[in-house]
Amino acid sequence: xxxxxxxxLVRGLVIVGALAAFPFVFNEHWLVNIxxxxxxxxxxxxxxxxxxxxxxxxxxxxxAFFGIGAYTVANTFSVSSPLRGSAYSFTSHAxxxxxxxxxxxxxxxxxxxxxxxxxxxxxxxxxxxxxxxFAIVTLTLLFVxxxxxxxxxxxxxxxxxxxxxxxxxxxxxxxRPFYFAMLGVLVLGLLLSWHIGRNKLGLMLFAIREDEEKAxxxxxxxxxxxxxxxxxxxxxxxxxxGVWAYYLTYIYPQFAVDPxxxxxxxxxxxxxxxxxxxxxxxxxxILVPAQQYMAYRLGASELYLxxxxxxxxxxxxxxxxGILPSLGDAYERWRYRGARVTVQPEEVPAA
Amino acid sequence: MQTFVQAVILGVLTGGxxxxxxxxxxxxxxxxxxxxxxxxxxxILAAYLSYSLFGHLGLDPFLSILLLMPAMFVAGVLxxxxxxxxxxxxxxxxxxxxxxxxxxxxxxxxxSIGYKTTVRATNTGYANKSWTLGSYRFSEPRVYGFxxxxxxxxxxxxxxRFTRFGRSIRAVVxxxxxxRLLGVNERLVSALxxxxxxxxxxxxxxxYGIVYPFNPGSHYDLISRLLSIIVLGGLGSVGGxxxxxxxxxxxxxxxxxxxxxxxxxxxxxxxxxxxxxxRPQGFFGLRERVL
Numbered sequence: 266x267x268x269x270x271x272x273x274l275v276r277g278l279v280i281v282g283a284l285a286a287f288p289f290v291f292n293e294h295w296l297v298n299i300x301x302x303x304x305x306x307x308x309x310x311x312x313x314x315x316x317x318x319x320x321x322x323x324x325x326x327x328x329a330f331f332g333i334g335a336y337t338v339a340n341t342f343s344v345s346s347p348l349r350g351s352a353y354s355f356t357s358h359a360x361x362x363x364x365x366x367x368x369x370x371x372x373x374x375x376x377x378x379x380x381x382x383x384x385x386x387x388x389x390x391x392x393x394x395x396x397x398x399f400a401i402v403t404l405t406l407l408f409v410x411x412x413x414x415x416x417x418x419x420x421x422x423x424x425x426x427x428x429x430x431x432x433x434x435x436x437x438x439x440x441r442p443f444y445f446a447m448l449g450v451l452v453l454g455l456l457l458s459w460h461i462g463r464n465k466l467g468l469m470l471f472a473i474r475e476d477e478e479k480a481x482x483x484x485x486x487x488x489x490x491x492x493x494x495x496x497x498x499x500x501x502x503x504x505x506x507g508v509w510a511y512y513l514t515y516i517y518p519q520f521a522v523d524p525x526x527x528x529x530x531x532x533x534x535x536x537x538x539x540x541x542x543x544x545x546x547x548x549x550x551i552l553v554p555a556q557q558y559m560a561y562r563l564g565a566s567e568l569y570l571x572x573x574x575x576x577x578x579x580x581x582x583x584x585x586x587g588i589l590p591s592l593g594d595a596y597e598r599w600r601y602r603g604a605r606v607t608v609q610p611e612e613v614p615a616a
Numbered sequence: 617m618q619t620f621v622q623a624v625i626l627g628v629l630t631g632g633x634x635x636x637x638x639x640x641x642x643x644x645x646x647x648x649x650x651x652x653x654x655x656x657x658x659x660i661l662a663a664y665l666s667y668s669l670f671g672h673l674g675l676d677p678f679l680s681i682l683l684l685m686p687a688m689f690v691a692g693v694l695x696x697x698x699x700x701x702x703x704x705x706x707x708x709x710x711x712x713x714x715x716x717x718x719x720x721x722x723x724x725x726x727x728s729i730g731y732k733t734t735v736r737a738t739n740t741g742y743a744n745k746s747w748t749l750g751s752y753r754f755s756e757p758r759v760y761g762f763x764x765x766x767x768x769x770x771x772x773x774x775x776x777r778f779t780r781f782g783r784s785i786r787a788v789v790x791x792x793x794x795x796r797l798l799g800v801n802e803r804l805v806s807a808l809x810x811x812x813x814x815x816x817x818x819x820x821x822x823x824y825g826i827v828y829p830f831n832p833g834s835h836y837d838l839i840s841r842l843l844s845i846i847v848l849g850g851l852g853s854v855g856g857x858x859x860x861x862x863x864x865x866x867x868x869x870x871x872x873x874x875x876x877x878x879x880x881x882x883x884x885x886x887x888x889x890x891x892x893x894x895r896p897q898g899f900f901g902l903r904e905r906v907l
Contacts, residue, residue, distance in 0.1 A: 323710040390889055393896040397709040398851060401651060401843050402892065404713070408840030409885045416878045524836060528717060535714070570725030577718035581711055582702055 277459075280546070281452060288444050297440040301512060303553040304447035305505050309530035310537070310545035311454035312501035316494045317531075318539040319458075319467060321474035324495070325527060326391070326403030327502050329410035330380050332522035334503025335510035336420065337376050338369055339427040342511070366432055369511045370446045376507045381500030388495035392488060395477070407527060414518035426517040429510060443512040450504045451546070457497060459542055470494060474540070502530075528577065529556070536580050538587030547588060552576070622752055623873040624866055629755075631865025632762040633823055636769060637838065638845040638857040640816030643772075646789040646852030647809040650700055650712040656839035657720035658814050662688060662821025663830050664731055667738045677738050677822045678764060684818040692814025695719065696807045720835055727832035738825040761823040768819050769858065772812070776854070785809060789852060841881070844888045850901025859899060863887070 284304070288297045309331065317324050391402050414421045421427060434442055461467045469490045472480035481487050510516050520526075533548030556573065563569045584591065641655045652658075662684050669675040669683070699719060703711045737743075745756040776782040787795035788805050796802050824830065824838075845864055849856025864884045872880040891898065 321707070323707070323713070325713065390892055393892055397645075397649060397651060397713070398847065398896070400710050400713050401847055401851075404653075405840060405844050405847065405885065405888065408836070409882070412882055412885070416882065524717075525721075528714070528721075531714065568725065568729065570728070571722050574718045574722035574725060578699065578715055578722075581715050581718070582699070585703070585711060 276543075277455070280543070281448075281455075284448055284451075285445070288438075288441050292438070294440060297444055299554055299557045301440055301444050301447055302557060303549055304444065304451050305509060306529055306533060306553045307546045307549035308447060308451040308454050308505045309502060309526070310533040310549050311451060311458060312498045312505070313530050314534045314539065314541075314545045315454065315458045315461060315501070316491075316498035318534055318541070318545070319461065319470040319474065320491055320494060322392070322395075322491065323400040323531075324391075324403045324498075325400050325531070326406035326410070327499065327530065328522055328524070328527040329387075329407055330384055330499040330502040331506035331509070331526060332410055332414055332518075333380050333383065334376055334506030335516050335521045336414070336427070337379070337503070338372075338507035339429050339510045339516050340420065341372065342369055342429050343427050367442065369429075369507065370442065370449075373446070373450075373504050373507050377500035377504040380503035381496040384496050384499035385492060388492050388499070389488075392491050392495065407522065407524060411518060411522040414522050421518060421521075424518060426515055428515045431514050432511075440512075443508055446508045447505065450501060450508065453504075454501045455542065455546070457501070461494065461497075462542060466490060466493070471540075525573075529553075532577050532580060535587055536584065538589035538591075541587070541589045544587050544589045618751060619873050620870065623869045625752060625754065626758070627866030627869030628862060629758040629762045629865070630827075630869060631862035632765040632769075633820055633827070634841060634845060634864055635858040635861035636765040636816055636823075637820040638842050638849070638861050639769060639772060639854045640813035640820075641842055642846040642849065642852055642857040643785075643816075643854055644810055644813040645846065646854075647785060648700070648788075648792075648806045649709045650810075651709070651716065651843075652695075652810070652813060653713055653717040653839055653843075654695070654720040654723060654835075655813065655817050655842055656835035656837075657723035658688060658692075658817035659821040659824055659838055660830055660832065660835045661723055661727065662818040663738070663825035664727055664736075664821075666822035666825050667736055670738050670740070677740060677826050678760065681764065681819045681822045684822055685815045688818035689811040689815040692811040692817075693807045695814065696810035700810065701803075701806075720839070724832045724835060731832065733831050733833065735829045735831045736825075737829040738822075740826055743826060755827075757826040761827055764819065764823055768816065772816065772854070775812075781805075781808070841884070844884060846898075848888050848891055848898050850898035853898075853900035856898060856900035 287300055291297065291300075309327075313324070313327055316322065316327075387406065391399060391406065394402050415423055417423075432442075461470070469480065469485045469487075472483070472485055473487055473490065477487055506521070510521070513520075529552075533552050534545045535548070536552060537544030537546065537548030555576070559572050560569050563572060637655060637659055641652060644650055644652050665684055665687075666677045666680040669680045670677055675683075695716075699715050700712055703715065740757065742756045742760075747754045747756065747759070774782075776785060784795065784800040784805050787798065787800050788802055788809075792802055795805075828834075841864060845860045846857050848863070849858070849860035867884050867887060868880040871883040875883075
């Protein structure tokens with residue numbers, strides 16, 4: 266509820282403007298392809314941070330919503346949807362006749378909304394637990410949904426996967442629509458995060474992160490606050506999943522609900538800074554191109570997996586607070602250099 | 617009825633193996649509030665080592681346990697010292713999940729390089745033998761595996777119950793601060809506790825390799841079950857983990873026989889969700905406010 270700072274506004278516009286200009290400046294396919302994945306992880310990280318970074322609840326099951334979003338889009342536009350011929354045939358035909366092209370992007374907000382609603386009962390069960398138990402329960406949910414993706418053949422076509430027709434976008438700029446769709450999801454995530462961060466909801470989330478009991482004692486409706494944010498975050502994650510499914514045109518259970526995507530959307534947040542607005546984006550901008558390059562150079566997935574794991578461990582052990590908070594500290598120290606500091610925060614006796 | 621009882625027998629035999637893996641995992645949590653997501657990867661690593669020892673030296677997997685347990689104990693202590701100890705701050709528990717997850721990915725990657733991703737199994741002479749008792753069949757490797765799990769679990773129980781070291785472990789589980797005040801070296805207990813967790817994974821891995829085919833990616837399959845087991849049993853409760861592991865084994869096996877193998881693992885997850893609705897702390901868990 267503070268006034269919009271002009272510096273912050275300019276910074277946001279410059280960053281988003283630079284991201285939007287990227288495919289026009291570098292129009293090689295492989296570069297824009299890396300760009301699509303970078304923006305996808307930036308969006309996933311931003312969505313994850315909005316809930317986990319703000320509330321302190323480490324959800325390790327978010328990729329389940331990514332998968333649900335992917336399967337929703339794939340089922341709506343698939344030529345071979347297993348839902349056809351069942352009671353759903355009318356709706357899927359209705360959507361089918363719309364065809365593909367840019368249409369899947371237009372239904373994306375609906376997908377996000379639907380998954381946000383769907384995530385409420387799931388979040389409600391998971392949020393009955395706290396802290397580490399919540400992390401474990403959500404991680405279990407990841408495996409539950411992966412299992413469902415394999416077994417609910419009527420919806421997902423099981424391990425044979427689902428295909429979405431390849432759109433007839435112009436070949437030379439084929440990746441651009443997906444790039445801008447991902448950018449759209451990211452900007453939506455940033456706007457929501459920014460809005461939450463400067464409003465009462467954000468204050469309540471931060472209070473929960475610091476001390477949930479005290480927050481509750483002061484009248485914060487903790488369950489409601491957590492659930493609303495969980496749902497928003499899940500909806501955004503699903504939207505990114507929808508674009509992803511359309512971009513790949515073929516999805517399989519093990520990639521739609523993939524533990525690697527989960528950890529790939531968490532680590533940028535840790536790298537950039539939890540609970541900050543730009544941290545997750547910064548983390549993704551550093552990590553994803555590096556990761557894609559590594560995948561390209563190391564090729565064989567085994568070495569790549571080892572490299573990936575090593576990078577994660579180093580980030581978590583060396584920079585657990587993240588780049589932006591660490592830079593913030595350094596800036597504060599520089600600003601107050603030479604000032605006589607009488608009481609170090611660490612020296613304050615515990616109450 | 618015949619098939620039902622047979623399914624229950626199979627479920628109990630399987631449950632014993634899961635109990636062994638889960639007991640180490642939940643013990644580590646009890647001591648230092650750390651979840652070792654790499655427990656499944658440790659199991660698969662041990663399964664491969666035992667597979668190699670059998671293939672190259674003809675060492676029986678049950679004998680290789682005697683080698684693997686101390687080796688993995690040391691590896692576990694080192695893991696704790698290098699990766700887990702340095703985590704600090706209020707989110708150290710959650711961070712430990714991510715660090716050990718990355719560790720699991722690393723182990724998976726290394727195993728894929730060393731052994732490729734083809735599915736393997738330790739084919740001992742008794743792998744396909746079984747006894748018949750009345751009209752029920754008891755597969756030999758599963759019975760041996762169950763017996764070995766019970767022996768090791770009893771060993772773990774005696775260690776915790778009757779030794780001085782076991783008493784310090786239990787003290788740290790109950791209250792780390794008081795334990796420290798009373799002179800328990802918490803750091804030492806944490807490192808050794810992590811080692812014990814890895815050692816149970818080592819034993820379980822050798823046994824797992826006889827009963828099930830595996831490949832480097834199998835650890836996800838294991839850890840998803842192990843996490844459910846320890847949440848259901850109540851985090852930090854070894855007894856709860858054993859009970860939940862038995863429940864998992866029997867549920868999966870009965871659903872697979874009576875309904876459909878596809879939904880076997882889902883049925884246990886369904887139970888987990890129901891229990892969380894009624895009793896979020898699991899069977900024997902502490903209230904979370906305490907944790």
